[in-house]
Every structure is written in C-alpha cells, then in structure tokens.
Amino acid sequence: MERNELGVPANTAALLFDLDGVLTKTAVVHAKAWQQVFDEFLDGRGEPFDPVHDYEEYVDGKPRADGVRAFLEARGFHLDEEQVREIGDRKNDLVLRLIEQDGVRAYEGSRRYLEAAREAGLPCAVVSSNANCQAVLDAAGIADYFSVRVDGNTLKERHLKGKPAPDTFLAAAEELGVPADRAVVFEDALAGVEAGRAGHFGYVVGVDRTGEAEQLRRHGADVVVRDLAELVSRS
Structure with a gap:
C-alpha cells in the first residue's frame, strides 16, 4: 500500500x-481518577483497579457510564443508573481538578x-x-x-x-x-x-x-x- x-x-x-x-x-490523569473512585467504591470488596490493564480493558475510550458498568460488572457489581451516574460524576470532578492543578x-x-x-x-x-x-x-x-x-x-x-x-x-x-x-x-x-x-x-x-x-x-x-x-x- x-x-x-x-x-x-x-x-x-x-x-x-x-x-x-x-x-x-x-490518559494518565483519567486512569488516576478512575483508580481513586473505583477503589473508594470497592473498599476492599474486590481486587483494586489496575490503572494500566483495567483502564485499557474496561474504561479507556468509552463513554463514562459504559466504563463504570464494564469495570464494576467485571468485579461482580451491578449498579442502578443513579449509582453509575454518581461514580461517573465523581470521576469527572477529579479529572477536572487534576487538570486545573497540573495543566494539560x-x-x-x-x-x-x-x-x-x-x-x-x-x-x-x-x-x-x-x-x-x-x-x-x-x-x-x-x-x-x-x-x-x-x-x-x-x-x-x-x-x-x-x-x-x-x-x-x-x-x-x-x-x-x-x-x-x-x-x-x-x-x-x-x-x-x-x-x-x-x-x-x-x-x-x-x-x-x-x-x-x-x-x-x-x-x-x-x-x-x-x-x-x-x-x-x-x-
């Protein structure tokens, strides 16, 4: 070609x-934010979020809500839409804070x-x-x-x-x-x-x-x- x-x-x-x-x-900022919100949710109830493998496998590139569902379902959790939205919003808030703090x-x-x-x-x-x-x-x-x-x-x-x-x-x-x-x-x-x-x-x-x-x-x-x-x- x-x-x-x-x-x-x-x-x-x-x-x-x-x-x-x-x-x-x-991407590293998003991975860091996902790790924090997922590990807070799991709180010892499952294997912690891996910011490399789990980020690539479950959340990278996907709409925020789809990423929340994909990762937590893989850990055995099935959330209602309100819970999915809350976790996604928490992650977005963290990303914006990190970007404001460190720049782009x-x-x-x-x-x-x-x-x-x-x-x-x-x-x-x-x-x-x-x-x-x-x-x-x-x-x-x-x-x-x-x-x-x-x-x-x-x-x-x-x-x-x-x-x-x-x-x-x-x-x-x-x-x-x-x-x-x-x-x-x-x-x-x-x-x-x-x-x-x-x-x-x-x-x-x-x-x-x-x-x-x-x-x-x-x-x-x-x-x-x-x-x-x-x-x-x-x-």
Whole structure:
C-alpha cells in the first residue's frame, strides 16, 4: 500500500484523532481518577483497579457510564443508573481538578504531526468520549488544528453509541464530507481501534503509550507506533 508523507495511505482524505493519550498527556490523569473512585467504591470488596490493564480493558475510550458498568460488572457489581451516574460524576470532578492543578500538555510528536497534516492540506477531526474535550484542546493549545469535534456532548445530543461502536468516528467523517474508507483513525484505546475496524475505515493507527502494542494489533490496528512522529519518519 502506497504511503504519503504522513505515513498513511496515499488516498487518505481526512484524519480522525482520539484525544486522551493520542494528542494530549491526559490518559494518565483519567486512569488516576478512575483508580481513586473505583477503589473508594470497592473498599476492599474486590481486587483494586489496575490503572494500566483495567483502564485499557474496561474504561479507556468509552463513554463514562459504559466504563463504570464494564469495570464494576467485571468485579461482580451491578449498579442502578443513579449509582453509575454518581461514580461517573465523581470521576469527572477529579479529572477536572487534576487538570486545573497540573495543566494539560500535548505530546510534542502529535503537535508536529498535526502541523504536518495542516501543511499537507488534510482536514482533521477530534473524536473523543470526553465531555471536556474542547477545554482540553484549548488548554493544550491545539484546538485550531481541528475543523470538526465529536465528543461526549455530541454523543448525548445525537444519541450516538460510544466506542467500540464506530458511530462517533463515522459522524466525524460525515461532517468532513469524507467516506470512511478514505479516513484514518488514530487511537490508543482498545475500544477505539475496534471502532476504527468496525467502521471499515481506510487505516487504523494504534498509538502505544503503555506497552500494549500487540493488544492494539489484535483489536484492529493496521500499524502501531509509540509516537505519531514515527509515521512521518517511516513515510
């Protein structure tokens, strides 16, 4: 398959990026917040939350409520919707506090890749289950690179299914006026690469920040990189 200067198929017409862990160094913030709220809930009643394995397996990339259900059901707990909402809200409050305290930084390789995409004239969308997506983009100083944003608020407004369903990525491609088979998905989450594969996108790039390259490949990534800058050097 012929690659362009961005290391993706030559016929690519749009780039669709996940946010946390792909563009910004906020995945670790989310993992830390999930660990705190889940361990508070479990309080010795089950195996504690693993901020690497459990984060990837149950919550990363998914809508907040889906992540709460997936993890706690795996530990044998079945909560009502009010309890799910309360845990999700608690986690969101913690994330916002941590971001306010520590700030937000974009990965330098991702920033360089976005600049290269702009120079190549390829439109970009950010696709995230994070309801605070715009605030994170603004804080990281990369909002201007994206002409389309599909986030946690969009999911609710349009009643879209979250990842691993492909709905959010498909919505972003549609807004950009590009067919799925000419769009590239960039994801660090197992649920995200599954969504890219399920949506029959032209190419799925797995971004391995935590040493889970093989899992990303098994779940649907065409290629796995540690940093987006690697794609430019490979092309």
